[in-house]
Amino acid sequence: MMHDQETVLIQGHIIDSLILAKVLDTILMMGGTFDFQEVHIGKTREEPSRARIIVRTSSAKLLSEILHAIQPHGASVESERDCRLTAAPADGIFPDEFYATTHLSTQVRLRDQWVEVEGIEMDLGVRVDPVGLTARTIPMGQVKRGDLIVTGREGVRVIPLQRPRDRDVFSFMESQVSAERPHGHIIGDIAKRLVQLRAGFREGKVGSKVLLAGGPAIVHAGGREALAWLIEEEFIHVLFCGNALPAHDMEVDLYGTSLGYGHVAGRVVPHGHEHHLRTINRIRAVGSIEAAVRSGVIKTGIMAACVRRGAHVVMAGTIRDDGPLPGVITDSVEAQASMRAAIPGIGLALLVASTLHAVATGNLLPATIPSVCVDVNPAVPTKLADRGSFQAVGLVMDAASFLRELARELGWKP
Amino acid sequence: MSRLLVCPPDYFGIEYEINPWMRRSNAVNSDQAVRQWHHLMRVLEQDVGVVLERMKPVPGLPDLVFTANAGAVMGRKAVPSRFRYAERQKEEAYFEDWFRAQGYDVFTLEEGLVFEGAGDLLGFPDGWFGGYRQRSDIRAFSILSEWFTREILPLELVDSRFYHLDTCFCPLSGGELLYYPPAFDRYGQAAIAERITPERRLAVPEDEAMKFACNAVCVGKHVVLPAGCPHTGQLLEARGYRLHPVPLDEFMKSGGSAKCLTLALD
Numbered sequence: 001m002m003h004d005q006e007t008v009l010i011q012g013h014i015i016d017s018l019i020l021a022k023v024l025d026t027i028l029m030m031g032g033t034f035d036f037q038e039v040h041i042g043k044t045r046e047e048p049s050r051a052r053i054i055v056r057t058s059s060a061k062l063l064s065e066i067l068h069a070i071q072p073h074g075a076s077v078e079s080e081r082d083c084r085l086t087a088a089p090a091d092g093i094f095p096d097e098f099y100a101t102t103h104l105s106t107q108v109r110l111r112d113q114w115v116e117v118e119g120i121e122m123d124l125g126v127r128v129d130p131v132g133l134t135a136r137t138i139p140m141g142q143v144k145r146g147d148l149i150v151t152g153r154e155g156v157r158v159i160p161l162q163r164p165r166d167r168d169v170f171s172f173m174e175s176q177v178s179a180e181r182p183h184g185h186i187i188g189d190i191a192k193r194l195v196q197l198r199a200g201f202r203e204g205k206v207g208s209k210v211l212l213a214g215g216p217a218i219v220h221a222g223g224r225e226a227l228a229w230l231i232e233e234e235f236i237h238v239l240f241c242g243n244a245l246p247a248h249d250m251e252v253d254l255y256g257t258s259l260g261y262g263h264v265a266g267r268v269v270p271h272g273h274e275h276h277l278r279t280i281n282r283i284r285a286v287g288s289i290e291a292a293v294r295s296g297v298i299k300t301g302i303m304a305a306c307v308r309r310g311a312h313v314v315m316a317g318t319i320r321d322d323g324p325l326p327g328v329i330t331d332s333v334e335a336q337a338s339m340r341a342a343i344p345g346i347g348l349a350l351l352v353a354s355t356l357h358a359v360a361t362g363n364l365l366p367a368t369i370p371s372v373c374v375d376v377n378p379a380v381p382t383k384l385a386d387r388g389s390f391q392a393v394g395l396v397m398d399a400a401s402f403l404r405e406l407a408r409e410l411g412w413k414p
Numbered sequence: 415m416s417r418l419l420v421c422p423p424d425y426f427g428i429e430y431e432i433n434p435w436m437r438r439s440n441a442v443n444s445d446q447a448v449r450q451w452h453h454l455m456r457v458l459e460q461d462v463g464v465v466l467e468r469m470k471p472v473p474g475l476p477d478l479v480f481t482a483n484a485g486a487v488m489g490r491k492a493v494p495s496r497f498r499y500a501e502r503q504k505e506e507a508y509f510e511d512w513f514r515a516q517g518y519d520v521f522t523l524e525e526g527l528v529f530e531g532a533g534d535l536l537g538f539p540d541g542w543f544g545g546y547r548q549r550s551d552i553r554a555f556s557i558l559s560e561w562f563t564r565e566i567l568p569l570e571l572v573d574s575r576f577y578h579l580d581t582c583f584c585p586l587s588g589g590e591l592l593y594y595p596p597a598f599d600r601y602g603q604a605a606i607a608e609r610i611t612p613e614r615r616l617a618v619p620e621d622e623a624m625k626f627a628c629n630a631v632c633v634g635k636h637v638v639l640p641a642g643c644p645h646t647g648q649l650l651e652a653r654g655y656r657l658h659p660v661p662l663d664e665f666m667k668s669g670g671s672a673k674c675l676t677l678a679l680d
Contacts, residue, residue: 074568
């Protein structure tokens with residue numbers, strides 16, 4: 001990723017003198033890249049031309065070397081001001097004109113230095129520690145009176161997403177979603193990523209975790225075994241879900257049904273509609289999902305795999321939940337915070353068959369994390385893909401088909 | 415009639431070293447320098463027919479004699495130089511005072527933005543060129559271009575021996591250019607080639623460039639240049655110019671010749 005950048009301005013008779021060409025050649029020859037932010041070409045010989053150029057490099061040292069090399073040719077670094085900071089007027093309230101983040105990497109200028117905003121996520125504010133010279137995103141609800149919050153746009157810059165280097169589906173999709181597109185090669189590319197990420201995960205490499213946010217349709221449609229296998233095989237390390245996915249997953253284990261339907265035969269089972277309630281009640285009685293798995297009450301399925309593999313699970317409740325299961329977070333602000341806390345270290349996100357959890361997770365993800373959204377309803381992948389990320393792949397397909405095909409690519413034998 | 419600003423060499427000498435030509439050990443023969451300067455003035459006044467404006471020399475300012483670096487002049491507008499080296503910065507006030515006393519509209523560059531006058535700003539009626547990197551800051555040219563409403567194409571000077579544009583680049587009245595191409599990088603050479611057709615580009619050989627053949631004064635069809643540049647002389651005569659070679663080797667010890675010793679005022 002090219003992350004160090006500076007904007008330079010060059011003006012005068014820079015076209016016919018080839019000064020602009022020389023500056024651009026110098027940037028490229030030294031290993032940097034550039035983008036034109038603004039170009040004005042003089043219309044007459046006398047009228048000067050002007051170019052505002054963003055110089056990007058892979059390191060601060062190279063950036064400084066390039067700036068040093070192009071400055072004698074008139075490319076001067078635009079004098080940037082520090083970002084403006086305003087104290088929050090009260091707990092939970094941003095100052096007026098607070099800067100609202102995007103999901104793209106962002107830097108703020110503090111004491112003449114560009115500082116990376118940590119924990120990038122869309123629709124948050126930026127809190128600055130003026131002593132440690134650090135900046136971090138902060139949700140509206142967590143701001144404390146007197147916190148120094150970035151206001152206005154001065155001294156703030158957003159780093160556009162660079163096209164990923166890997167030449168797979170994530171670098172080509174460009175946010176397109178289509179139900180008509182063949183899925184095979186896309187799933188194949190996702191499988192390759194999962195293999196790479198698992199290798200990284202086992203070596204303890206940062207950014208190698210895979211997140212799956214999913215809904216209960218995974219269980220109803222028959223994706224439970226495939227997903228459980230993916231977790232058991234350490235391809236998935238973090239699970240975001242609600243109350244229903246674990247309830248129906250464990251209902252299958254206890255009663256052989258999901259939402260009352262025989263899981264194998266597919267027929268309605270007498271009094272089957274009670275099964276998920278009885279499941280929830282049983283787990284509440286045991287005290288926790290983990291205890292239910294460890295004590296052998298729950299033996300198979302997604303939650304059992306999560307417990308056995310130590311996968312990190314965040315269950316966020318909603319107003320239609322029964323029970324809920326122990327561990328389901330019913331305060332939605334708290335649930336959001338728990339999901340946010342699980343994002344660092346994620347290298348790929350699979351958002352499967354849940355509008356609610358897919359959108360909530362999508363909002364928490366920085367644009368740099370590749371994501372795959374799978375839903376039978378094209379509106380969901382479209383909504384996610386519209387976040388403007390090169391690395392968002394949308395698949396209009398059934399959750400179970402997706403998970404089963406993905407697991408088969410990775411060696412699962414049903 | 416052309417007018418040139420000059421300054422008698424009463425205090426000329428080598429008291430510091432700010433270019434590759436200057437060696438304090440290579441002392442100037444003052445009598446010889448004075449003789450050569452007066453010879454040059456005689457040629458300019460009597461043979462070429464220009465009017466000379468003489469500045470008063472100042473003790474302690476040995477390079478005030480190089481009036482090409484007084485500033486840039488067009489019509490009634492003058493921009494006094496801002497010298498790169500402290501040794502010559504003391505000259506700035508004298509040149510500025512002279513422009514003001516003569517009634518020029520004086521435009522001053524911000525402090526620290528170096529620009530060494532007509533030494534680094536030369537051109538044809540329709541387009542000028544500015545030499546940068548050695549002595550002048552390229553950013554000065556976009557400001558000068560606005561003040562003078564003239565196009566100024568900056569050219570990087572890549573050889574420290576040719577530290578001012580007028581040491582390697584001499585526009586002639588007929589539209590030809592006398593120059594030493596290796597003093598410029600490929601971008602500069604391409605920019606020159608884009609503006610001046612091949613038959614009008616007169617490249618001087620290295621040995622004559624080293625004698626500052628390009629540091630010539632062209633007024634009408636007269637060209638006054640340092641003596642000892644026969645190839646350059648042939649190039650010029652072939653295009654109908656009348657040559658006036660003048661021995662100026664005492665001034666070469668300081669890295670200057672005919673053009674450096676004059677500033678065209680009109």
